[in-house]
Amino acid sequence: MEQDPGLSVLGVTGLPEVSPGDDLAGMIGRGVRLRSGDVVVVTQKIVSKAEGRIVAVDPADGQSRVAVAEQEAVRVLRRRGELLITETPHGFVCANSGVDHSNIAAGYAALLPVDSDRSARRIRDGLRASTGVEVAVIVSDTFGRAWRNGVTDVAIGSAGIRPIVDLRGTADVFGRTLVATEICVVDEIAAAAELVMGKTASVPVAVVRGVDPSWFGEGSVVGDVVRSPAEDLFR
């Protein structure tokens, strides 16, 4: 019996509170010693704050929350009271267009980054410039799902990693070819990162170390992971 060397997931704590205009890559590069091949997972919340994607919302007014969610949507798929399931301009299907009212000053809400893959690329470029290390970056957010209770973290942006790894055509141990095993590794990495982020409210960044190096490469979440409405059996 052997054991795979495996992977590790490290939460990065002690980052300062993020404000509009902050240099996230610089803060992360100073907060953790990165190695080549690391995947740095950054929660949407601090990306949105750094990018100034903050709006004022009356905390006591549910209708004002709904209005912001509607503004940020290209389509409302379902509506149940103040819960909207919407499609965002990126193509994400999520609750209330991803507008987030927690871990932000009262009276404000954080909107999704305008171009979440670009956000990931900027952080990756900044980390390369400040640390000299080549990493992949995933911007993560917490989404609900159809059919299953509970939320999980998924990728809303990525850079330096192929979001979906295609194992079609890889021979299985019985020698036949596999079918339909396009694994969304960026969502799985975001989920793994959440397991250390969830421990305390102040872990907005995690490093996933030991990811298969063959997964590094080009691609984007919006281009590769978002399913077009025409191909979707549930829209």
Place this chain on the structure above:
Amino acid sequence: MEQDPGLSVLGVTGLPEVSPGDDLAGMIGRGVRLRSGDVVVVTQKIVSKAEGRIVAVDPADGQSRVAVAEQEAVRVLRRRGELLITETPHGFVCANSGVDHSNIAAGYAALLPVDSDRSARRIRDGLRASTGVEVAVIVSDTFGRAWRNGVTDVAIGSAGIRPIVDLRGTADVFGRTLVATEICVVDEIAAAAELVMGKTASVPVAVVRGVDPSWFGEGSVVGDVVRSPAEDLFR
């Protein structure tokens, strides 16, 4: 700056090929040195094999595949050629009722365990008996999702861990209460495990070490994670 101690994900390799009637817990207990608080993730494939959930299917006959998927379903939600999206007796919504034709001898298919939470409990009890160590166990499978391309691993059975950790009422860093953050940690742990299982075809078990001890406890995937059709906005 500090760093969270984090968690590690170890793939267990070198397990023998599994046959009906095999003692999975014994095989796993001999294959890896477990520690108290580990979460052992076991892929559905070897659980189904050990439980004899294997049927003969003509590999050249697509209609025979469809017939098995229909047999294993309580409801067919969508149909596109030979792809069925079905609801299983457990309540899972997945492709072709989870019937699996890869990594099994030609002419055979693996069906989902009849009671996947019971499967997890049996492995957990067996590991406690053979190693004396208290672990949690998750049985995982690879499912597609609505709205997003690519598959990810999710939990279809669990034992010794609360499937959904409710952070509602936990104060966020700004002191207000969080809403709607019931995190499905068993799905996130299954996803993390897949990241080492996907590396080679012969890693059917992974150990996730360092999970928040407060998550250990009672619950089941079918009872806690499966959303009832009445509460589901997309069925």
